[in-house]
Amino acid sequence: xxxxxxxESKQLATWYFTFAAILFGAQLLFGLIAAIQFVMPGFLFxxxxxxIVRMLHINALxxxxxxxxxxxxxxxxxxxxxxxTVGIKIxxxxxxxxxxxxxxxxxxxxFIQVGPADQTTIWFITEGREYIEAPRWxxxxxxxxxxxxxxxxxxxxxxGKQTGIVTVLMADMIAFAGLYLAGxxxxxxxxxxxxxxxxxxxxWVEATWEVFVGAIAAYGLITMIGAHRKVVEMWLxxxxxxxxxxxxxxxxxxxxxxxxxxxxxxxxxxxxALEPLPLVAMFVHVLYDWGKTQGAEMNAEHxxxxxxKSVIKNKPxxxxxxxxxxxxxxGAGVWGFFxxxxxxxxxxxxxxxxxxxxxxxxFGAYATILVGxxxxxxxxxxNIKVMHNTKASIWAVSLxxxxxxxxxxxxxxxxxxxxxxxxxxxxxxxAGYFDGQAGLWFSQGMDWRLIMGVVTFIGFLFLAxxxxxxxxxxxxxx
Amino acid sequence: xxxxxxxSDNRFWQRTATWVTGFAAVLxxxxxxxxxxxxxxxxxxDLTNGVTKRVPGxxxxxxxxxxxxxxxxxxxxxxxxxxxxxxxxxxxxxEKFFGRDDWSEEEARAMLHLGxxxxxxxxxxxxxxxxxxxxxxxPDLTKAWLDPAWGPEGSLQAMTGKNTKEEAMAEFLQHPSxxxxxxxxxxxxxxxxxxxxxxxxxxxHMSSIDTNGFPRNFGKMKGAVHGK
Numbered sequence: 001x002x003x004x005x006x007x008e009s010k011q012l013a014t015w016y017f018t019f020a021a022i023l024f025g026a027q028l029l030f031g032l033i034a035a036i037q038f039v040m041p042g043f044l045f046x047x048x049x050x051x052i053v054r055m056l057h058i059n060a061l062x063x064x065x066x067x068x069x070x071x072x073x074x075x076x077x078x079x080x081x082x083x084x085t086v087g088i089k090i091x092x093x094x095x096x097x098x099x100x101x102x103x104x105x106x107x108x109x110x111f112i113q114v115g116p117a118d119q120t121t122i123w124f125i126t127e128g129r130e131y132i133e134a135p136r137w138x139x140x141x142x143x144x145x146x147x148x149x150x151x152x153x154x155x156x157x158x159x160g161k162q163t164g165i166v167t168v169l170m171a172d173m174i175a176f177a178g179l180y181l182a183g184x185x186x187x188x189x190x191x192x193x194x195x196x197x198x199x200x201x202x203x204w205v206e207a208t209w210e211v212f213v214g215a216i217a218a219y220g221l222i223t224m225i226g227a228h229r230k231v232v233e234m235w236l237x238x239x240x241x242x243x244x245x246x247x248x249x250x251x252x253x254x255x256x257x258x259x260x261x262x263x264x265x266x267x268x269x270x271x272x273a274l275e276p277l278p279l280v281a282m283f284v285h286v287l288y289d290w291g292k293t294q295g296a297e298m299n300a301e302h303x304x305x306x307x308x309k310s311v312i313k314n315k316p317x318x319x320x321x322x323x324x325x326x327x328x329x330x331g332a333g334v335w336g337f338f339x340x341x342x343x344x345x346x347x348x349x350x351x352x353x354x355x356x357x358x359x360x361x362x363f364g365a366y367a368t369i370l371v372g373x374x375x376x377x378x379x380x381x382x383n384i385k386v387m388h389n390t391k392a393s394i395w396a397v398s399l400x401x402x403x404x405x406x407x408x409x410x411x412x413x414x415x416x417x418x419x420x421x422x423x424x425x426x427x428x429x430x431a432g433y434f435d436g437q438a439g440l441w442f443s444q445g446m447d448w449r450l451i452m453g454v455v456t457f458i459g460f461l462f463l464a465x466x467x468x469x470x471x472x473x474x475x476x477x478x
Numbered sequence: 479x480x481x482x483x484x485x486s487d488n489r490f491w492q493r494t495a496t497w498v499t500g501f502a503a504v505l506x507x508x509x510x511x512x513x514x515x516x517x518x519x520x521x522x523x524d525l526t527n528g529v530t531k532r533v534p535g536x537x538x539x540x541x542x543x544x545x546x547x548x549x550x551x552x553x554x555x556x557x558x559x560x561x562x563x564x565x566x567x568x569x570x571x572x573e574k575f576f577g578r579d580d581w582s583e584e585e586a587r588a589m590l591h592l593g594x595x596x597x598x599x600x601x602x603x604x605x606x607x608x609x610x611x612x613x614x615x616x617p618d619l620t621k622a623w624l625d626p627a628w629g630p631e632g633s634l635q636a637m638t639g640k641n642t643k644e645e646a647m648a649e650f651l652q653h654p655s656x657x658x659x660x661x662x663x664x665x666x667x668x669x670x671x672x673x674x675x676x677x678x679x680x681x682x683h684m685s686s687i688d689t690n691g692f693p694r695n696f697g698k699m700k701g702a703v704h705g706k
Binding site: 037038041042045046049050051052054055113114115116117118119121122125126127128129130133164167186187188189190191192193194195230233234237238240241244245248249251254255256257258259260261262263264265267346347349350351352354355418423424427428429430431433434437 | 486487488491492494495498499502503505506509510512513514516517518519532533536587590591592593594595596597598599600601602603604605607608609610611612613614615616617618620621622625626627633634655659660661662663665666667668670673676680684687688689690691692693694695696697698
């Protein structure tokens, strides 16, 4: 991070991060509207209904994360490969195509919303399949952009130095792009529909995205505390083995009740129960190894008061990375395991319990590390040697983490009420559903979710302020 | 790294990762072939010949569908056209659907096609759950066709003033905000009369899918809350 001007790959990365942060804000705003609708159902009724708001909430989440992931790769590629990213001009062009396509899709979602029951709706308005509602034309666009991105990554990786991190990213990103194709067809058979739909959703968020996070964590550990590459990359490979080894067949936990045969109970239960294991391993082990060797050496060198300096080169980013290691384990691992066994899932499937898990896992596993990468980009862009926390950094991380934890607890309690009343007691009918929703603890859960959502949003405002201004703050060492 | 152990060798772990991933992927692909065969949609011939399919053919809408406990499997299963001696589908008892119980395979397929397209075009899944997947703002629709509330003595059927389950559901779908069932209402999504028939056919078909007993005890309990 010596040069004053960013190379083009890093510049493109900052564009990706900027748009990602904007979409992050949009995600939270739509989430707040949806949370208000749970408490006051008349809010924006037949203007901007829950279905649309919720769709935008989740699509904004998915897209901001994809943007931040692309940004992270463009950021680390020159550092890892030692060369300029190949085909960066095309990368920049694809960025603008991607942004424009998203703007069109969002405007159509907001103002056209639904269409007649024919293929034109599927092609031009909405595909109506949760998480991947983007109409078919946009699907094709996404595949083109993703292939362009994978092309940049491969050409650069093959020409420059091919580190373990780059190798993992190359294998992972081609799977990531290819899997999207599994979600691009229409069938009358809803069981077949959902079977392949999970190939996109599950194999993204519980396999390829997790491995991506492993690679980013490895890069972060090397850049921020100077951990030994050999140790970090060894753990990365172990993590890849464990993540893919459990995650690919862990898909079985989505195949319990969609018409698929019973053997998925055993496969899904076994492999998804193993999924939490790798999530905290690399980070803890690398820190442990690092502490015993390098940390101890550095400690020995800095014995006087003067020299007692932290070795972490980017405090706010490191905070978010630490949160990632534990948030991933807690949100994806613990909250996921709560309801992954079929005996439990029979009652929890499709309740607020799932929603509680969704909130903490996407935050813990992905939002945290991607925000960390944004801080690394701010550091690099502003030529900062050691980046410190500002007040806003601390407010941001505290309010966002506290808010998301609060929402998760509130949704978990609401989920318990729903599981016990709507499912176990009342047998899941229309009347049973609303009996559950009317429970006092359920509605209190929804109130607290809204309050904690507001807390999260205030945290986001601090984060936005910090990301925009901390680069020029004199507290950092340059 | 003074110790040259295989456990601290990156090449070893890289190969392990490759093999484990390859093995898991191959197993998943193999299982996908097996599952795909088991969840392919049945035909009218299957129904007339008494062949049980996990996803029956579209003409299942001509039959009476129930969701009954099966002793051997230990959970409820869809029972089509009455129960036989083993407690599974007898494929005998018909049930009129919009006045007919002789919808041809082509007609039924067209209705199901329209209904499935409609379920996507109207974003059903972003409020409801289908087969338990979707959003949690509105009731699960997996077995909605079998909900007692839409039955002859049900409050939802009475509310629409219609005499059959399918007509009541179709009426509700076309004018949902005229029939508030709860403070949280379904919005008007511009569903036409034809689309509504398709959607009801889609719901009836979905209720006949073998979901391994999900949801448990559907429609079996009444008034459990507050001991009503």
